[in-house]
Amino acid sequence: MKDTALSSTHEALGAKMVPFAGYNMPVQYEGVNIEHETVRTSVGVFDVSHMGEFLIEGPHALELIQNVSSNDASKLEVGKAQYSCLPNDDGGVVDDLIIYKLKEETYLLVVNASNIEKDWNWIASKNDVGAEMRDISEDYSLLAIQGPKAVEAMQSITSHDLSAIKFYNFVVGDFAGVDNVIISATGYTGSGGFEIYCKNSEVKQVWDKVFEAGADFGIKPIGLAARDTLRLEMGYCLYGNDIDDTTSPIEAGLGWVCKFNKDFTNSEALKAEKEHTPENKLVAFKLDERGIPRHGYDIVDSSGKTIGRVTSGTMSPSLGIGIGMGYVPTVFSKVDSKIFIQVRKKAIPATVVKAPFYKG
Numbered sequence: 430m431k432d433t434a435l436s437s438t439h440e441a442l443g444a445k446m447v448p449f450a451g452y453n454m455p456v457q458y459e460g461v462n463i464e465h466e467t468v469r470t471s472v473g474v475f476d477v478s479h480m481g482e483f484l485i486e487g488p489h490a491l492e493l494i495q496n497v498s499s500n501d502a503s504k505l506e507v508g509k510a511q512y513s514c515l516p517n518d519d520g521g522v523v524d525d526l527i528i529y530k531l532k533e534e535t536y537l538l539v540v541n542a543s544n545i546e547k548d549w550n551w552i553a554s555k556n557d558v559g560a561e562m563r564d565i566s567e568d569y570s571l572l573a574i575q576g577p578k579a580v581e582a583m584q585s586i587t588s589h590d591l592s593a594i595k596f597y598n599f600v601v602g603d604f605a606g607v608d609n610v611i612i613s614a615t616g617y618t619g620s621g622g623f624e625i626y627c628k629n630s631e632v633k634q635v636w637d638k639v640f641e642a643g644a645d646f647g648i649k650p651i652g653l654a655a656r657d658t659l660r661l662e663m664g665y666c667l668y669g670n671d672i673d674d675t676t677s678p679i680e681a682g683l684g685w686v687c688k689f690n691k692d693f694t695n696s697e698a699l700k701a702e703k704e705h706t707p708e709n710k711l712v713a714f715k716l717d718e719r720g721i722p723r724h725g726y727d728i729v730d731s732s733g734k735t736i737g738r739v740t741s742g743t744m745s746p747s748l749g750i751g752i753g754m755g756y757v758p759t760v761f762s763k764v765d766s767k768i769f770i771q772v773r774k775k776a777i778p779a780t781v782v783k784a785p786f787y788k789g
Contacts, residue, residue, distance in 0.1 A: 484536070717780055
């Protein structure tokens with residue numbers, strides 16, 4: 430089990446630590462609901478240093494990225510980031526990721542912790558153009574400072590105007606007394622804020638200064654459990670639950686990051702699938718009665734026939750109702766369609782809704 434550079438800090442703060450993607454990670458401190466509410470109303474900090482980072486460089490960097498990723502990275506300018514996915518050859522998804530253009534001919538790919546080795550091997554297998562690749566995952570830490578007060582709380586520890594950094598844009602500069610930090614207006618919570626990339630040797634100083642700066646704003650450390658409830662309220666996909674090697678990006682509602690003005694891995698098949706409507710679709714749903722949908726629960730129709738499965742589900746801390754996502758035949762995917770979630774021996778009625786669940 431690997432530690433992040435801050436594992437001992439989390440333990441000293443009383444975090445409940447759990448194994449996650451090979452790392453010893455904080456799942457919660459005070460409790461999921463309290464931490465969730467902190468991010469929705471104030472500002473919270475996640476240590477997500479288990480995520481993977483690859484540098485793709487050189488004159489053929491863009492060519493490789495365009496081949497392996499579904500979105501159009503040629504549209505990126507220096508200082509901009511892009512959500513994308515890595516399709517496999519069989520119609521599924523190797524991973525979803527964020528691509529940053531750091532410089533001309535230098536890109537940073539941020540991938541899911543559980544997929545670092547798989548993604549690296551996949552991209553390397555497609556690198557017949559001689560792009561330079563470096564896995565810097567072990568050397569860098571990542572903090573997500575999220576919430577509506579993040580800009581105001583963090584402005585005192587950087588010379589950059591944080592309010593001027595637009596969504597999915599970033600700057601590289603000073604932060605918390607450290608130079609060459611990536612300050613990215615991205616996140617996985619839907620409540621605004623930043624993601625901060627720095628070296629492992631620098632992250633403790635950054636963490637301490639972040640908490641000093643945020644003290645008057647009610648800043649708190651937040652665990653991975655609240656990160657999951659926050660992202661689910663936004664309808665964001667989680668790799669391994671809502672998307673994986675067997676799920677199509679078209680079925681998963683990721684057609685918007687599949688740009689067919691270029692060729693990429695399996696693009697012809699995915700284009701045909703998009704044009705002819707997929708058999709199944711990932712839908713968001715709310716329970717009409719009290720209950721908690723869980724990953725793996727059956728989705729059934731009015732006659733009790735199994736039509737799909739829940740991929741993510743929880744009791745929404747913000748809404749106080751059971752919410753979830755799951756794959757169903759396309760005929761059941763329209764908003765306001767009625768489905769049922771098999772919670773133990775009871776089929777609880779649910780309504781298909783348009784994500785996000787949480788509107789802010």
